[in-house]
Amino acid sequence: MPETDRTRLIASATRRGLGRRVVNPPLERGSTLLSDRAEDMRDASLGPVYGLDGLAPQRALADALAEMEGACRTLLAPSGLSALTTPLLALTRAGDEVVASDAIYGPSRRFLTRFLATRGVTTRFHAPGASPEEIAGFIGPATRLILIESPASLTFEMMDVAALSAVARERGALTVMDNTWAAGLAFKPLQHGVDVSVQAVTKYVAGHSDVLLGAMSVADPTIARALANAVEDLGLHVSPDDAWLALRGLRTLPVRLQAHEKAALRVAEWLERRPEVARVLYPPLPGSEGHPLWSRDYSGAAGLMGVVMRDWDEARAQAFMNRLTLFGLGYSWGGFESLITHETGQLSLRARPPRLEGALLRLHVGLEDPHDLIADLSRAFTE
Ligand SMILES: Cc1ncc(COP(=O)(O)O)c(C=O)c1O
Known part of the structure:
Protein backbone atom coordinates (compact mmCIF):
# COMPACT_ATOMS: atom_id res chain seq x y z
CA MET A 1 0.00 0.00 0.00
CA THR A 252 1.32 17.44 -8.35
CA LEU A 253 0.12 19.31 -5.25
CA PRO A 254 2.62 17.71 -2.81
CA VAL A 255 5.71 18.54 -4.88
CA ARG A 256 4.50 22.05 -5.66
CA LEU A 257 3.59 22.82 -2.06
CA GLN A 258 7.02 21.65 -0.88
CA ALA A 259 8.69 23.96 -3.39
CA HIS A 260 6.49 26.90 -2.32
CA GLU A 261 7.37 26.28 1.33
CA LYS A 262 11.10 25.98 0.72
CA ALA A 263 11.28 29.17 -1.35
CA ALA A 264 8.92 31.10 0.96
CA LEU A 265 11.01 30.26 4.01
CA ARG A 266 14.15 31.61 2.29
CA VAL A 267 12.35 34.78 1.28
CA ALA A 268 10.85 35.17 4.79
CA GLU A 269 14.25 34.71 6.47
CA TRP A 270 15.80 37.27 4.13
CA LEU A 271 12.97 39.78 4.64
CA GLU A 272 13.18 39.40 8.42
CA ARG A 273 16.76 40.75 8.33
CA ARG A 274 15.87 43.85 6.28
CA PRO A 275 15.79 47.14 8.25
CA GLU A 276 12.64 48.22 6.36
CA VAL A 277 10.72 45.21 7.73
CA ALA A 278 9.21 45.29 11.23
CA ARG A 279 7.81 41.74 11.24
CA VAL A 280 7.24 38.80 8.91
CA LEU A 281 3.94 37.02 9.61
CA TYR A 282 4.72 33.46 8.52
CA PRO A 283 4.18 30.59 11.01
CA PRO A 284 6.95 28.35 9.54
CA LEU A 285 9.48 31.08 10.39
CA PRO A 286 11.34 30.06 13.59
CA GLY A 287 10.73 32.61 16.32
CA SER A 288 7.46 33.86 14.77
CA GLU A 289 4.34 33.94 16.92
CA GLY A 290 2.60 31.03 15.23
CA HIS A 291 5.68 28.83 14.97
CA PRO A 292 5.11 26.54 18.00
CA LEU A 293 1.62 25.48 16.84
CA TRP A 294 2.72 25.23 13.21
CA SER A 295 5.65 22.96 14.03
CA ARG A 296 3.48 20.82 16.33
CA ASP A 297 0.60 20.32 13.87
CA TYR A 298 1.73 20.94 10.28
CA SER A 299 3.71 18.77 7.89
CA GLY A 300 4.27 21.61 5.40
CA ALA A 301 3.34 25.15 4.48
CA ALA A 302 1.95 27.49 1.87
CA GLY A 303 3.99 30.26 0.27
CA LEU A 304 1.68 32.99 1.61
CA MET A 305 2.91 35.46 4.25
CA GLY A 306 2.31 38.93 5.65
CA VAL A 307 5.10 41.51 5.85
CA VAL A 308 4.69 44.50 8.19
CA MET A 309 6.84 47.40 7.00
CA ARG A 310 8.45 49.71 9.52
CA ASP A 311 6.75 53.16 9.35
CA TRP A 312 5.79 52.75 5.69
CA ASP A 313 2.61 54.48 4.52
CA GLU A 314 0.43 53.33 1.63
CA ALA A 315 2.24 55.51 -0.96
CA ARG A 316 5.61 54.00 -0.03
CA ALA A 317 4.17 50.47 -0.19
CA GLN A 318 2.71 51.17 -3.64
CA ALA A 319 5.98 52.66 -4.94
CA PHE A 320 7.83 49.53 -3.72
CA MET A 321 5.29 47.24 -5.40
CA ASN A 322 5.56 49.20 -8.63
CA ARG A 323 9.36 48.68 -8.69
CA LEU A 324 9.08 44.87 -8.46
CA THR A 325 9.27 42.99 -11.74
CA LEU A 326 8.80 39.32 -10.73
CA PHE A 327 5.84 39.71 -8.35
CA GLY A 328 2.52 40.07 -10.14
CA LEU A 329 0.12 42.67 -8.78
CA GLY A 330 -3.00 40.60 -8.26
CA TYR A 331 -5.36 39.00 -5.77
CA SER A 332 -5.60 35.33 -4.93
CA TRP A 333 -2.67 32.99 -4.33
CA GLY A 334 -1.67 29.33 -4.67
CA GLY A 335 -0.72 29.52 -8.35
CA PHE A 336 2.78 28.97 -9.73
CA GLU A 337 3.48 32.71 -9.81
CA SER A 338 4.64 35.12 -7.12
CA LEU A 339 2.17 37.86 -6.25
CA ILE A 340 2.09 40.89 -3.99
CA THR A 341 -0.86 42.85 -2.58
CA HIS A 342 -1.13 45.49 0.11
CA GLU A 343 -3.74 45.89 2.78
CA THR A 344 -6.06 48.82 2.07
CA GLY A 345 -8.66 49.04 4.79
CA GLN A 346 -9.66 45.37 5.31
CA LEU A 347 -8.19 45.43 8.84
CA SER A 348 -10.40 48.37 9.80
CA LEU A 349 -13.48 46.13 9.36
CA ARG A 350 -12.38 44.06 12.36
CA ALA A 351 -13.98 44.63 15.77
CA ARG A 352 -10.49 45.37 17.13
CA PRO A 353 -8.13 46.34 14.28
CA PRO A 354 -4.52 45.46 15.14
CA ARG A 355 -1.97 48.26 15.58
CA LEU A 356 0.81 47.60 13.08
CA GLU A 357 4.19 49.31 12.74
CA GLY A 358 3.40 50.35 9.15
CA ALA A 359 1.91 49.18 5.85
CA LEU A 360 1.01 45.49 5.59
CA LEU A 361 2.07 43.66 2.42
CA ARG A 362 0.99 40.14 1.49
CA LEU A 363 3.42 38.07 -0.53
CA HIS A 364 2.71 34.85 -2.32
CA VAL A 365 6.03 33.15 -3.08
CA GLY A 366 5.61 31.16 -6.27
CA LEU A 367 7.73 28.55 -7.99
CA GLU A 368 10.38 30.89 -9.43
CA ASP A 369 13.96 30.53 -8.21
CA PRO A 370 14.00 32.20 -4.75
CA HIS A 371 17.41 33.78 -5.57
CA ASP A 372 15.74 35.74 -8.36
CA LEU A 373 12.82 36.75 -6.13
CA ILE A 374 15.20 37.99 -3.43
CA ALA A 375 17.22 39.92 -6.02
CA ASP A 376 13.99 41.54 -7.25
CA LEU A 377 12.96 42.52 -3.70
CA SER A 378 16.46 43.76 -2.92
CA ARG A 379 16.53 45.98 -5.99
CA ALA A 380 13.06 47.37 -5.21
CA PHE A 381 14.20 48.24 -1.65
CA THR A 382 17.33 50.07 -2.77
CA GLU A 383 16.30 51.69 -6.08
C1 LIG B 1 -8.42 32.14 3.23
C2 LIG B 1 -9.30 32.12 2.02
N1 LIG B 1 -10.39 31.36 2.04
C3 LIG B 1 -11.22 31.30 1.00
C4 LIG B 1 -10.99 32.02 -0.14
C5 LIG B 1 -12.02 32.00 -1.24
O1 LIG B 1 -11.63 31.36 -2.38
P1 LIG B 1 -12.31 31.67 -3.78
O2 LIG B 1 -11.56 32.83 -4.35
O3 LIG B 1 -12.16 30.41 -4.54
O4 LIG B 1 -13.75 32.00 -3.53
C6 LIG B 1 -9.85 32.83 -0.22
C7 LIG B 1 -9.57 33.62 -1.45
O5 LIG B 1 -8.73 34.48 -1.48
C8 LIG B 1 -8.98 32.89 0.90
O6 LIG B 1 -7.89 33.69 0.90
Whole structure:
Protein backbone atom coordinates (compact mmCIF):
# COMPACT_ATOMS: atom_id res chain seq x y z
CA MET A 1 0.00 0.00 0.00
CA PRO A 2 1.32 3.48 -0.82
CA GLU A 3 2.33 5.35 2.30
CA THR A 4 2.35 9.05 1.64
CA ASP A 5 -0.04 11.57 0.08
CA ARG A 6 2.54 12.22 -2.62
CA THR A 7 2.33 8.59 -3.73
CA ARG A 8 -1.37 8.07 -2.99
CA LEU A 9 -2.49 11.07 -5.06
CA ILE A 10 -0.78 9.60 -8.11
CA ALA A 11 -1.52 5.92 -7.42
CA SER A 12 -5.25 6.64 -7.51
CA ALA A 13 -4.77 7.55 -11.21
CA THR A 14 -2.88 4.39 -12.19
CA ARG A 15 -4.87 1.74 -10.33
CA ARG A 16 -5.54 -1.50 -12.24
CA GLY A 17 -8.72 -3.24 -13.21
CA LEU A 18 -10.33 -0.46 -15.24
CA GLY A 19 -9.38 -1.80 -18.67
CA ARG A 20 -7.48 0.09 -21.42
CA ARG A 21 -7.94 3.80 -20.83
CA VAL A 22 -6.24 7.16 -20.75
CA VAL A 23 -4.69 8.17 -17.42
CA ASN A 24 -7.08 11.02 -16.66
CA PRO A 25 -10.90 10.73 -16.62
CA PRO A 26 -12.69 11.60 -19.87
CA LEU A 27 -13.68 15.25 -20.07
CA GLU A 28 -17.43 14.74 -20.31
CA ARG A 29 -19.65 17.78 -20.70
CA GLY A 30 -23.40 17.59 -20.47
CA SER A 31 -26.66 18.49 -18.83
CA THR A 32 -28.62 15.54 -20.24
CA LEU A 33 -27.85 11.85 -19.75
CA LEU A 34 -29.61 9.34 -21.95
CA SER A 35 -30.91 5.93 -20.83
CA ASP A 36 -31.71 2.88 -22.95
CA ARG A 37 -35.01 2.10 -21.24
CA ALA A 38 -37.70 4.20 -19.56
CA GLU A 39 -37.37 2.01 -16.45
CA ASP A 40 -33.68 3.03 -16.09
CA MET A 41 -34.15 6.78 -16.28
CA ARG A 42 -34.17 7.44 -12.50
CA ASP A 43 -31.82 4.58 -11.51
CA ALA A 44 -28.83 6.29 -9.84
CA SER A 45 -26.95 2.98 -9.60
CA LEU A 46 -26.40 3.25 -13.37
CA GLY A 47 -24.54 6.58 -12.90
CA PRO A 48 -25.59 10.23 -12.81
CA VAL A 49 -29.16 10.94 -13.87
CA TYR A 50 -28.64 14.62 -14.68
CA GLY A 51 -25.59 16.87 -15.21
CA LEU A 52 -26.04 18.47 -11.77
CA ASP A 53 -25.24 15.07 -10.20
CA GLY A 54 -21.65 15.45 -11.44
CA LEU A 55 -19.97 13.67 -14.34
CA ALA A 56 -16.68 11.73 -14.46
CA PRO A 57 -14.30 14.70 -13.76
CA GLN A 58 -16.28 16.07 -10.80
CA ARG A 59 -16.68 12.59 -9.30
CA ALA A 60 -12.99 11.72 -9.74
CA LEU A 61 -11.92 15.04 -8.16
CA ALA A 62 -14.30 14.69 -5.20
CA ASP A 63 -13.11 11.11 -4.57
CA ALA A 64 -9.42 12.06 -4.74
CA LEU A 65 -9.95 15.02 -2.37
CA ALA A 66 -11.90 12.79 0.04
CA GLU A 67 -9.01 10.32 0.08
CA MET A 68 -6.50 13.10 0.80
CA GLU A 69 -8.67 14.65 3.55
CA GLY A 70 -9.59 11.30 5.17
CA ALA A 71 -13.26 12.12 4.52
CA CYS A 72 -16.28 9.90 4.03
CA ARG A 73 -17.36 12.41 1.39
CA THR A 74 -16.15 15.57 -0.31
CA LEU A 75 -18.64 17.94 -1.92
CA LEU A 76 -17.60 20.47 -4.53
CA ALA A 77 -18.74 24.07 -4.77
CA PRO A 78 -18.20 26.68 -7.50
CA SER A 79 -15.73 28.76 -5.45
CA GLY A 80 -13.84 28.64 -2.18
CA LEU A 81 -16.26 31.23 -0.82
CA SER A 82 -19.33 29.13 -1.70
CA ALA A 83 -17.66 26.11 -0.02
CA LEU A 84 -17.54 28.25 3.16
CA THR A 85 -21.00 29.79 2.93
CA THR A 86 -22.75 26.47 2.17
CA PRO A 87 -21.98 24.78 5.53
CA LEU A 88 -22.62 28.07 7.38
CA LEU A 89 -26.05 28.17 5.75
CA ALA A 90 -26.81 24.45 5.93
CA LEU A 91 -25.83 23.88 9.56
CA THR A 92 -27.44 26.93 11.22
CA ARG A 93 -30.97 28.21 11.64
CA ALA A 94 -32.59 31.40 13.00
CA GLY A 95 -31.75 31.88 16.67
CA ASP A 96 -28.36 30.15 16.40
CA GLU A 97 -25.03 31.81 17.14
CA VAL A 98 -21.74 31.40 15.31
CA VAL A 99 -18.34 32.05 16.92
CA ALA A 100 -15.47 33.13 14.67
CA SER A 101 -12.11 34.87 14.84
CA ASP A 102 -11.95 38.60 14.22
CA ALA A 103 -9.32 37.78 11.54
CA ILE A 104 -11.32 35.45 9.28
CA TYR A 105 -11.31 35.89 5.49
CA GLY A 106 -13.19 39.13 4.72
CA PRO A 107 -15.92 37.63 2.50
CA SER A 108 -16.64 34.93 5.16
CA ARG A 109 -17.13 37.73 7.65
CA ARG A 110 -19.35 39.60 5.19
CA PHE A 111 -21.55 36.50 4.75
CA LEU A 112 -21.92 36.18 8.53
CA THR A 113 -22.63 39.85 9.20
CA ARG A 114 -24.66 40.70 6.09
CA PHE A 115 -26.43 37.53 4.91
CA LEU A 116 -26.80 35.33 7.99
CA ALA A 117 -27.33 38.19 10.46
CA THR A 118 -30.42 39.39 8.59
CA ARG A 119 -31.77 35.83 8.76
CA GLY A 120 -31.51 35.55 12.53
CA VAL A 121 -28.07 33.94 12.91
CA THR A 122 -25.69 36.16 14.88
CA THR A 123 -21.90 35.95 15.16
CA ARG A 124 -19.57 36.66 18.07
CA PHE A 125 -15.98 37.48 17.12
CA HIS A 126 -13.09 36.50 19.39
CA ALA A 127 -9.55 37.92 19.29
CA PRO A 128 -7.34 36.33 16.59
CA GLY A 129 -5.08 33.66 18.03
CA ALA A 130 -7.19 33.36 21.23
CA SER A 131 -6.68 30.15 23.23
CA PRO A 132 -9.39 27.46 23.22
CA GLU A 133 -10.12 28.35 26.88
CA GLU A 134 -10.68 31.99 25.92
CA ILE A 135 -12.88 30.98 22.99
CA ALA A 136 -14.88 28.69 25.30
CA GLY A 137 -16.02 31.91 27.02
CA PHE A 138 -17.77 32.92 23.78
CA ILE A 139 -19.75 29.67 23.54
CA GLY A 140 -23.28 29.95 24.90
CA PRO A 141 -26.37 27.74 24.76
CA ALA A 142 -27.25 29.14 21.29
CA THR A 143 -23.79 28.54 19.79
CA ARG A 144 -24.26 26.12 16.94
CA LEU A 145 -21.04 26.48 15.02
CA ILE A 146 -17.44 27.66 15.35
CA LEU A 147 -15.77 28.90 12.18
CA ILE A 148 -12.01 28.30 12.36
CA GLU A 149 -9.39 29.73 10.03
CA SER A 150 -5.75 28.97 10.75
CA PRO A 151 -3.50 30.72 9.95
CA ALA A 152 -5.89 33.67 9.86
CA SER A 153 -6.24 35.95 6.86
CA LEU A 154 -3.75 38.84 6.54
CA THR A 155 -2.31 38.59 10.07
CA PHE A 156 -1.64 34.80 10.10
CA GLU A 157 -2.50 33.98 13.73
CA MET A 158 -2.54 30.22 14.44
CA MET A 159 -5.20 28.34 16.42
CA ASP A 160 -4.94 25.17 18.50
CA VAL A 161 -7.45 23.39 16.27
CA ALA A 162 -7.55 20.04 18.08
CA ALA A 163 -8.14 21.65 21.49
CA LEU A 164 -10.74 24.04 20.08
CA SER A 165 -12.59 21.20 18.30
CA ALA A 166 -12.65 19.23 21.56
CA VAL A 167 -14.11 22.23 23.44
CA ALA A 168 -16.72 22.71 20.69
CA ARG A 169 -17.72 19.07 20.74
CA GLU A 170 -18.06 19.07 24.54
CA ARG A 171 -20.35 22.11 24.31
CA GLY A 172 -22.44 20.71 21.45
CA ALA A 173 -21.17 23.04 18.71
CA LEU A 174 -20.00 22.03 15.23
CA THR A 175 -16.71 23.19 13.72
CA VAL A 176 -16.05 24.34 10.15
CA MET A 177 -12.46 25.13 9.21
CA ASP A 178 -11.15 27.19 6.29
CA ASN A 179 -7.99 25.17 5.64
CA THR A 180 -7.03 26.79 2.33
CA TRP A 181 -3.53 27.76 3.51
CA ALA A 182 -2.63 24.10 4.17
CA ALA A 183 -4.36 22.96 0.94
CA GLY A 184 -5.90 19.94 2.71
CA LEU A 185 -2.42 18.43 2.69
CA ALA A 186 -0.09 20.09 5.22
CA PHE A 187 -2.83 19.96 7.87
CA LYS A 188 -5.75 17.53 8.01
CA PRO A 189 -8.63 19.14 9.93
CA LEU A 190 -10.76 15.97 10.14
CA GLN A 191 -7.94 14.16 11.97
CA HIS A 192 -7.99 16.98 14.54
CA GLY A 193 -11.72 16.65 15.27
CA VAL A 194 -13.06 19.34 12.88
CA ASP A 195 -16.49 18.53 11.42
CA VAL A 196 -16.20 20.25 8.03
CA SER A 197 -12.85 20.84 6.33
CA VAL A 198 -13.14 23.52 3.67
CA GLN A 199 -10.63 24.69 1.14
CA ALA A 200 -10.57 27.01 -1.84
CA VAL A 201 -9.42 24.52 -4.49
CA THR A 202 -8.84 27.71 -6.51
CA LYS A 203 -5.50 28.13 -4.71
CA TYR A 204 -2.96 25.29 -4.40
CA VAL A 205 -4.96 22.30 -5.65
CA ALA A 206 -5.76 23.96 -8.98
CA GLY A 207 -2.37 25.61 -8.67
CA HIS A 208 -2.29 27.53 -11.97
CA SER A 209 -4.53 30.57 -11.36
CA ASP A 210 -7.01 29.44 -13.98
CA VAL A 211 -9.88 27.89 -11.98
CA LEU A 212 -12.33 28.95 -9.25
CA LEU A 213 -13.56 26.03 -7.16
CA GLY A 214 -14.13 24.95 -3.53
CA ALA A 215 -14.43 21.73 -1.54
CA MET A 216 -16.11 20.65 1.71
CA SER A 217 -14.86 17.40 3.25
CA VAL A 218 -16.68 15.60 6.03
CA ALA A 219 -16.09 12.48 8.16
CA ASP A 220 -19.64 12.12 9.53
CA PRO A 221 -22.28 10.78 7.08
CA THR A 222 -25.08 12.78 8.76
CA ILE A 223 -23.25 16.07 8.22
CA ALA A 224 -22.34 14.93 4.69
CA ARG A 225 -26.03 14.37 3.97
CA ALA A 226 -26.95 17.85 5.31
CA LEU A 227 -24.32 19.45 3.05
CA ALA A 228 -25.28 17.31 0.04
CA ASN A 229 -28.92 18.39 0.52
CA ALA A 230 -27.83 22.05 0.63
CA VAL A 231 -25.74 21.64 -2.54
CA GLU A 232 -28.77 20.02 -4.22
CA ASP A 233 -31.28 22.58 -2.91
CA LEU A 234 -29.12 25.54 -3.91
CA GLY A 235 -28.33 24.01 -7.32
CA LEU A 236 -24.58 24.43 -6.87
CA HIS A 237 -22.61 23.14 -9.82
CA VAL A 238 -18.95 22.90 -10.76
CA SER A 239 -18.07 22.70 -14.44
CA PRO A 240 -16.45 19.45 -15.64
CA ASP A 241 -13.65 21.49 -17.28
CA ASP A 242 -12.79 23.17 -13.95
CA ALA A 243 -12.95 19.87 -12.05
CA TRP A 244 -10.70 18.26 -14.67
CA LEU A 245 -8.11 21.03 -14.33
CA ALA A 246 -8.26 20.86 -10.53
CA LEU A 247 -7.75 17.08 -10.61
CA ARG A 248 -4.72 17.56 -12.85
CA GLY A 249 -3.38 20.07 -10.32
CA LEU A 250 -4.05 17.74 -7.40
CA ARG A 251 -1.66 15.07 -8.74
CA THR A 252 1.32 17.44 -8.35
CA LEU A 253 0.12 19.31 -5.25
CA PRO A 254 2.62 17.71 -2.81
CA VAL A 255 5.71 18.54 -4.88
CA ARG A 256 4.50 22.05 -5.66
CA LEU A 257 3.59 22.82 -2.06
CA GLN A 258 7.02 21.65 -0.88
CA ALA A 259 8.69 23.96 -3.39
CA HIS A 260 6.49 26.90 -2.32
CA GLU A 261 7.37 26.28 1.33
CA LYS A 262 11.10 25.98 0.72
CA ALA A 263 11.28 29.17 -1.35
CA ALA A 264 8.92 31.10 0.96
CA LEU A 265 11.01 30.26 4.01
CA ARG A 266 14.15 31.61 2.29
CA VAL A 267 12.35 34.78 1.28
CA ALA A 268 10.85 35.17 4.79
CA GLU A 269 14.25 34.71 6.47
CA TRP A 270 15.80 37.27 4.13
CA LEU A 271 12.97 39.78 4.64
CA GLU A 272 13.18 39.40 8.42
CA ARG A 273 16.76 40.75 8.33
CA ARG A 274 15.87 43.85 6.28
CA PRO A 275 15.79 47.14 8.25
CA GLU A 276 12.64 48.22 6.36
CA VAL A 277 10.72 45.21 7.73
CA ALA A 278 9.21 45.29 11.23
CA ARG A 279 7.81 41.74 11.24
CA VAL A 280 7.24 38.80 8.91
CA LEU A 281 3.94 37.02 9.61
CA TYR A 282 4.72 33.46 8.52
CA PRO A 283 4.18 30.59 11.01
CA PRO A 284 6.95 28.35 9.54
CA LEU A 285 9.48 31.08 10.39
CA PRO A 286 11.34 30.06 13.59
CA GLY A 287 10.73 32.61 16.32
CA SER A 288 7.46 33.86 14.77
CA GLU A 289 4.34 33.94 16.92
CA GLY A 290 2.60 31.03 15.23
CA HIS A 291 5.68 28.83 14.97
CA PRO A 292 5.11 26.54 18.00
CA LEU A 293 1.62 25.48 16.84
CA TRP A 294 2.72 25.23 13.21
CA SER A 295 5.65 22.96 14.03
CA ARG A 296 3.48 20.82 16.33
CA ASP A 297 0.60 20.32 13.87
CA TYR A 298 1.73 20.94 10.28
CA SER A 299 3.71 18.77 7.89
CA GLY A 300 4.27 21.61 5.40
CA ALA A 301 3.34 25.15 4.48
CA ALA A 302 1.95 27.49 1.87
CA GLY A 303 3.99 30.26 0.27
CA LEU A 304 1.68 32.99 1.61
CA MET A 305 2.91 35.46 4.25
CA GLY A 306 2.31 38.93 5.65
CA VAL A 307 5.10 41.51 5.85
CA VAL A 308 4.69 44.50 8.19
CA MET A 309 6.84 47.40 7.00
CA ARG A 310 8.45 49.71 9.52
CA ASP A 311 6.75 53.16 9.35
CA TRP A 312 5.79 52.75 5.69
CA ASP A 313 2.61 54.48 4.52
CA GLU A 314 0.43 53.33 1.63
CA ALA A 315 2.24 55.51 -0.96
CA ARG A 316 5.61 54.00 -0.03
CA ALA A 317 4.17 50.47 -0.19
CA GLN A 318 2.71 51.17 -3.64
CA ALA A 319 5.98 52.66 -4.94
CA PHE A 320 7.83 49.53 -3.72
CA MET A 321 5.29 47.24 -5.40
CA ASN A 322 5.56 49.20 -8.63
CA ARG A 323 9.36 48.68 -8.69
CA LEU A 324 9.08 44.87 -8.46
CA THR A 325 9.27 42.99 -11.74
CA LEU A 326 8.80 39.32 -10.73
CA PHE A 327 5.84 39.71 -8.35
CA GLY A 328 2.52 40.07 -10.14
CA LEU A 329 0.12 42.67 -8.78
CA GLY A 330 -3.00 40.60 -8.26
CA TYR A 331 -5.36 39.00 -5.77
CA SER A 332 -5.60 35.33 -4.93
CA TRP A 333 -2.67 32.99 -4.33
CA GLY A 334 -1.67 29.33 -4.67
CA GLY A 335 -0.72 29.52 -8.35
CA PHE A 336 2.78 28.97 -9.73
CA GLU A 337 3.48 32.71 -9.81
CA SER A 338 4.64 35.12 -7.12
CA LEU A 339 2.17 37.86 -6.25
CA ILE A 340 2.09 40.89 -3.99
CA THR A 341 -0.86 42.85 -2.58
CA HIS A 342 -1.13 45.49 0.11
CA GLU A 343 -3.74 45.89 2.78
CA THR A 344 -6.06 48.82 2.07
CA GLY A 345 -8.66 49.04 4.79
CA GLN A 346 -9.66 45.37 5.31
CA LEU A 347 -8.19 45.43 8.84
CA SER A 348 -10.40 48.37 9.80
CA LEU A 349 -13.48 46.13 9.36
CA ARG A 350 -12.38 44.06 12.36
CA ALA A 351 -13.98 44.63 15.77
CA ARG A 352 -10.49 45.37 17.13
CA PRO A 353 -8.13 46.34 14.28
CA PRO A 354 -4.52 45.46 15.14
CA ARG A 355 -1.97 48.26 15.58
CA LEU A 356 0.81 47.60 13.08
CA GLU A 357 4.19 49.31 12.74
CA GLY A 358 3.40 50.35 9.15
CA ALA A 359 1.91 49.18 5.85
CA LEU A 360 1.01 45.49 5.59
CA LEU A 361 2.07 43.66 2.42
CA ARG A 362 0.99 40.14 1.49
CA LEU A 363 3.42 38.07 -0.53
CA HIS A 364 2.71 34.85 -2.32
CA VAL A 365 6.03 33.15 -3.08
CA GLY A 366 5.61 31.16 -6.27
CA LEU A 367 7.73 28.55 -7.99
CA GLU A 368 10.38 30.89 -9.43
CA ASP A 369 13.96 30.53 -8.21
CA PRO A 370 14.00 32.20 -4.75
CA HIS A 371 17.41 33.78 -5.57
CA ASP A 372 15.74 35.74 -8.36
CA LEU A 373 12.82 36.75 -6.13
CA ILE A 374 15.20 37.99 -3.43
CA ALA A 375 17.22 39.92 -6.02
CA ASP A 376 13.99 41.54 -7.25
CA LEU A 377 12.96 42.52 -3.70
CA SER A 378 16.46 43.76 -2.92
CA ARG A 379 16.53 45.98 -5.99
CA ALA A 380 13.06 47.37 -5.21
CA PHE A 381 14.20 48.24 -1.65
CA THR A 382 17.33 50.07 -2.77
CA GLU A 383 16.30 51.69 -6.08
C1 LIG B 1 -8.42 32.14 3.23
C2 LIG B 1 -9.30 32.12 2.02
N1 LIG B 1 -10.39 31.36 2.04
C3 LIG B 1 -11.22 31.30 1.00
C4 LIG B 1 -10.99 32.02 -0.14
C5 LIG B 1 -12.02 32.00 -1.24
O1 LIG B 1 -11.63 31.36 -2.38
P1 LIG B 1 -12.31 31.67 -3.78
O2 LIG B 1 -11.56 32.83 -4.35
O3 LIG B 1 -12.16 30.41 -4.54
O4 LIG B 1 -13.75 32.00 -3.53
C6 LIG B 1 -9.85 32.83 -0.22
C7 LIG B 1 -9.57 33.62 -1.45
O5 LIG B 1 -8.73 34.48 -1.48
C8 LIG B 1 -8.98 32.89 0.90
O6 LIG B 1 -7.89 33.69 0.90
